[in-house]
Amino acid sequence: xxxxxxxxxxxxxxxxxxxxxxxxxxxxxxxxxxxxxxxxxxxxxxxxxxxxxxxxxxxxxxxxxxxxxxxxxxxxxxxxxxxxxxxxxxxxxxxxxxxxxxxxxxxxxxxxxxxxxxxxxxxxxxxxxxxxxxxxxxxxxxxxxxxxxxxxxxxxxxxxxxxxxxxxxxxxxxxxxxxxxxxxxxxxxxxxxxxxxxxxxxxxxxxxxxxxxxxxxxxxxxxxxxxxxxxxxxxxxxxxxxxxxxxxxxxxxxxxxxxxxxxxxxxxxxxxxxxxxxxxxxxxxxxxxxxxxxxxxxxxxxxxxxxxxxxxxxxxxxxxxxxxxxxxxxxxxxxxxxxxxxxxxxxxxxxxxxxxxxxxxxxxxxxxxxxxxxxxxxxxx
Numbered sequence: 127x128x129x130x131x132x133x134x135x136x137x138x139x140x141x142x143x144x145x146x147x148x149x150x151x152x153x154x155x156x157x158x159x160x161x162x163x164x165x166x167x168x169x170x171x172x173x174x175x176x177x178x179x180x181x182x183x184x185x186x187x188x189x190x191x192x193x194x195x196x197x198x199x200x201x202x203x204x205x206x207x208x209x210x211x212x213x214x215x216x217x218x219x220x221x222x223x224x225x226x227x228x229x230x231x232x233x234x235x236x237x238x239x240x241x242x243x244x245x246x247x248x249x250x251x252x253x254x255x256x257x258x259x260x261x262x263x264x265x266x267x268x269x270x271x272x273x274x275x276x277x278x279x280x281x282x283x284x285x286x287x288x289x290x291x292x293x294x295x296x297x298x299x300x301x302x303x304x305x306x307x308x309x310x311x312x313x314x315x316x317x318x319x320x321x322x323x324x325x326x327x328x329x330x331x332x333x334x335x336x337x338x339x340x341x342x343x344x345x346x347x348x349x350x351x352x353x354x355x356x357x358x359x360x361x362x363x364x365x366x367x368x369x370x371x372x373x374x375x376x377x378x379x380x381x382x383x384x385x386x387x388x389x390x391x392x393x394x395x396x397x398x399x400x401x402x403x404x405x406x407x408x409x410x411x412x413x414x415x416x417x418x419x420x421x422x423x424x425x426x427x428x429x430x431x432x433x434x435x436x437x438x439x440x441x442x443x444x445x446x447x448x449x450x451x452x453x454x455x456x457x458x459x460x461x462x463x464x465x466x467x468x469x470x471x472x473x474x475x476x477x478x479x480x481x482x483x484x485x486x487x488x489x490x491x492x493x494x495x496x497x498x499x500x501x502x503x504x505x506x507x
Contacts, residue, residue, distance in 0.1 A: 155397030157192035268327035429461030440499035
């Protein structure tokens with residue numbers, strides 16, 4: 127909350143992941159996952175970040191197990207209201223976000239295609255609360271024959287922008303040039319609702335970005351974004367597209383939870399104990415991401431933003447085999463680079479900035495080094 131209070135605008139990124147414990151036969155309190163043959167827990171988190179993409183922390187997290195009696199009843203869910211489905215998590219997290227973040231801070235909720243829900247678009251929001259959702263449905267528009275995708279595709283291009291596309295298993299890191307289109311729309315209410323509900327059209331800003339000349343080996347970017355944010359210029363649209371690109375942070379958070387912290391490898395006996403472990407590991411995971419991205423955005427800041435004096439002194443002495451020779455602490459970029467070197471980062475010219483994997487390994491080693499450093503200091507004091 128202290129970090130959030132220092133910003134005028136904060137991004138609240140929502141996403142859901144699953145923790146797979148199929149092989150952990152003795153674990154109680156879990157349920158089926160997206161595959162009926164897999165068992166585990168579902169986790170929905172709200173991950174906050176600055177408008178520069180620096181992680182600020184987790185403010186809301188929901189953990190649940192699906193009930194076995196619901197398995198195989200996917201068709202029946204269409205007849206249920208949103209309040210009776212898992213989809214309500216998007217609305218509940220939005221309301222929790224508005225309660226937690228003070229009204230003096232503008233909050234923009236960002237979510238992927240699963241959040242393309244009419245009830246989320248139509249729900250009441252407090253002043254200073256907006257959303258930026260990636261659309262997937264080709265929705266009907268109020269009083270307009272062409273549907274959403276066709277309407278946006280027919281708009282003239284406003285211009286282009288360039289975004290960084292992170293490396294993944296299927297594609298390398300690249301810079302993508304995006305063509306931008308925008309228009310104001312009014313989404314028609316769903317037709318499968320009871321007439322007694324008297325649902326009204328919802329007016330939103332719609333943005334369509336498509337990648338120009340993508341590499342043949344890469345899947346081209348196509349984002350349809352729906353937002354309540356005001357748009358008065360091309361610069362506004364470019365800013366919102368860049369904000370949406372930071373949704374990748376919550377994917378990295380899930381990666382650290384699973385690959386770094388090994389949350390799915392825990393051999394606890396109950397889902398309740400896993401929930402307590404998740405609360406602890408969530409702090410570890412977001413702090414690792416905070417360290418990674420803060421060093422990229424503020425490389426010349428003091429490393430004492432993230433490391434205590436004895437930590438960076440032990441780190442320097444280990445890397446350089448000598449005490450620190452200056453009176454002022456090293457920079458954040460230097461400290462993070464040394465931590466990454468502990469984790470196996472070589473730091474060659476073409477290696478770029480260290481990633482979360484080497485930093486995770488480096489921080490684990492640094493923790494052990496600091497314990498020895500403090501023990502040595504106490505013996506010689």
